[in-house]
Amino acid sequence: MIHDSLIRERLVTGDKTAADVTRDISRPILNQPSSAWKIGFTLSLVFLGIFGVSLFWTVWTGIGVWNINKSVMWGWDITNFVFWVGIGHAGTLISAVLLLFRQKWRMSINRSAEAMTIFAVVCAAMFPVFHMGRVWVGYWALPLPNAFGSLWVNFNSPLLWDVFAISTYFSVSLLFWYIGMIPDIATIRDKVKTKTAKFWYNFFSMGWTGSTRSWARYELVSLILAGISTLLVLSVHTIVSADFATSVIPGWHTTIFPPYFVAGAIFSGFGMVATLLVVARKVMNYENYITIGHLEAMTKIIMVTGTLVGIAYLTEFFIAWYSVVEYEQYAFINRATGPYWWAYWSMMSCNLIAPQVFWFKWARTTPWFIFIMSIVVNVGMWFERFVIIVTSLHRDYLPSSWVMYSGSLTEVGLFLGTFGIFFTCFFLFAKFLPVINMSEVKTILRNRE
């Protein structure tokens, strides 16, 4: 029996009707861009420019402009790669896992989170691709017939698994995002006035009419895509963690890496979703759609996953001690008390200690505070990857190879530049596509159960 819930809090406030939803969500698309959008977009373009310059310098001169060396052969680049892939994972988690669990609060935030996934994966892919040095032979990573004596790629290598995992993840996420957006693109198609806009929205809506038959198939396809995306997101970050875990470097060679990386990815991804949405709901006037209830639900996930990651940090220490392997023990003592202690303790305080503040309701329901905390989470998760990569590599088995490492200006430029890619894409998305899933939100206006 379906009826209006008397006790559940409404997911969309302000007594909105279906027509109100269409009007509110399509407003930024149908109107001229606001000054906030123009300022944000210009700033993103500046960062995109920084990326362009740094990338040009890297490709023109060679990887030598990075400070990586033969001991620390992975530095900021792979740190940034794992950082961005992790951020991308929250999008899939929100749209796929929460769909499987029938969490209706996801409906207001899934579109922007999925967009975030796609843009984050683009940012992530930049780093391993350009770390190849001679990027023009990057296609050697693909299993293509070649003239080198039938030499194929190495299927035993997790780096090759990454090629398959990341490209599958990107393309399946794009498909999931696009199919989910078709009904909304059709709504916009029927609202826009100009000829060019009509042509493009018509082109991408693929003739959607909202027939019951189409909806039945649409819902089935969404469900199956959600099911396989859930498996996909778990496999992708497991494979990313295998880049480290399958090696014999102390501090990397641990079986806890897959679950630990997946939890960390969800944690950092929710951090980024919170950063974006706290601002977007205010600037775009979506406070009735992305309510305090939504922010509160996200902070709870941040707290739980932050604690999971924290437990993983402590477990690593325990296992290092319990293993009685001196190299393993040294690696962890060096992390906490060695020359990179500041990075380790930044990670610990941002990821394990700081999110505990979300036990308090005030912290979970105050947007400006959630915004600051979401930045803290992202800083902490960047440091986590830096700690794992650099502290393990800078002191290997041979003390004569011990070195210190810090990112060069070009590496910093590339990292900041990826924020340019990310935000430029996000601003364009917010201008030309509906940021909130209109057709799904229309189903929860009446708070049914």
Add this chain to the structure above:
Amino acid sequence: MGLVDKNLSLRNRNKMLIGVWEDEDALLSASQAVVDKGIHIHDVFTPYPVHGLDRIIGVKRSRLARVAFFCGLTGLSLMFLMIWYMYVKDWPVNVGNKPVRFSPSWIPVMFEGTILCTAFGMGIFFFLRNRMLHGIKNDLLDDRQTDDRMIMTIETCEGMDEKGLIDLMKEKGAVETREFHNGIQTVI
């Protein structure tokens, strides 16, 4: 049966009766009342999925899940064959004298291939079956059917009590009723 669902086209049909609703509960009860009279509802166009409507109007369960399963199997087999050919048949690599045969390190690539083929295979069939092909003109009956209005279409046939049906739709909360014939709509 062709791949494209012919039911989705509004062309070359008899005269159609159209009812417009603004409330999903009223639409559901109206659909049930029409079906109870033994009348076949051609389709209902809604701006969002109205759950239960497909069963009322007799839409069969989609077979896309089975399609997805077979696409997945195809992906898995193709990836297995690819790795086997490159790694065992064409250029076996001696790694620590280990035997050259299937090993768990093949699984990640096979798994990703399975997911890729499932998603894109199902996606392609979804577009085909839903008549979502570029070049086909969409049949919109109302500009607001993707906004807030729900449109029920009933194809008329010999001996149908059209007047009675229009009255039933109005009684069940239709905010507007129309006739659609040869691409022209008339409010009745």
